[in-house]
Amino acid sequence: MTGKLKYYLKNNTNITDKQIDQISGCFRPKTVKKNTLLLSEGETCKELYFVHSGCIRTYYLTKQGHEKTRHIAFDNSIVTSVSSFISQKSSFEFVETLENSELYTISNKDFYQLVSDIPLWENFYRKFLEMAYLHQNKKIENRITLSAKQRYDRLMSEEPMYIQRLSNKILASYLDITQETLSRLKSR
Amino acid sequence: MTGKLKYYLKNNTNITDKQIDQISGCFRPKTVKKNTLLLSEGETCKELYFVHSGCIRTYYLTKQGHEKTRHIAFDNSIVTSVSSFISQKSSFEFVETLENSELYTISNKDFYQLVSDIPLWENFYRKFLEMAYLHQNKKIENRITLSAKQRYDRLMSEEPMYIQRLSNKILASYLDITQETLSRLKSR
């Protein structure tokens, strides 16, 4: 059942099989329809998700009410509202499914219990944070140094799945441009 | 000598005095004149700095050759080219002193040795990464949701030290605007 999660942990950590069983035992399966909010602005993020299948995004609203997509997680990845999950303070982000999704979810409590109990899990979490940082870094850099068209072209070549699986609306908000601009630059 | 560093660790961790001695023993003092490069693009970042006094920035160059300041560290904070220090790959960032600075420097090797040896140091490092992530997050959000003037005003009210201690050139590059724009919006 949690096979894919176990496989993921086996491939990304040196945690022993026994401890992988212990870890995956802390996750609960959760089937969610597309376009479902898992977390809203103002709530405290109590869960972290492993995406078995489907797709999840995190986004926030600008003062003008525009959605800005921060992160998109496809199959075989981990996602949550990182800042709220870490700080256990009110989130300014939303977490939402973009497709019908099968998730495995772990509570904040259990997660940090594992961080204390299993050194290699803390190690894994640290590496997750390192990756999250590098990813963010790259997003800032892209946003600052590339034009809208260049960002689109780069995503197209580096992460074609984004273009294949996401609607223009979501894609535009991920690339920090308007739908109209995306529509126009696609036909250039 | 490393008094300020020890004080910093006492205030930000639960590490025992004995282990704080062990940790600060791994740091070496380094006095650096202003406008000195500590790391250049293409080099691998082997050191992490505690800023005892002075000021350090990290920045990178766009394809057009413009400097973009990513992070600024004043007294009593820790700084490095995080992505290169983590990955031990070639850096695309520069690290530079903006003022005459007294630093304490630790090697990547010693740093990760302490991460292995002292659980509370790994814990501290994890929290450092969490903070770095939150800080980045906020920078992305500000850049996307606020106008140049709004970003300047917010920095002025939240971090007046930035405006007091940095030249317009550096400040502009930190706010992701040109010097000319900064000059203009200051007189509005």
Add this chain to the structure above:
DNA sequence: GAGATACTTTGATATAAGTCAAAAAATTAT
């Protein structure tokens, strides 16, 4: 302290991307 170098201001102009609006196309629901 004079000259060189680097920084800041001001002006004129250009441009990428946003906004508003409405039609066309694609999904979703009944």
Add this chain to the structure above:
DNA sequence: ATAATTTTTTGACTTATATCAAAGTATCTC
């Protein structure tokens, strides 16, 4: 299938910020 809703495209217009250029200030260096 048909209607209703949502998404995408296209057009006309606006705007914030960048660019280029030149003059004015400040800072370093010999």
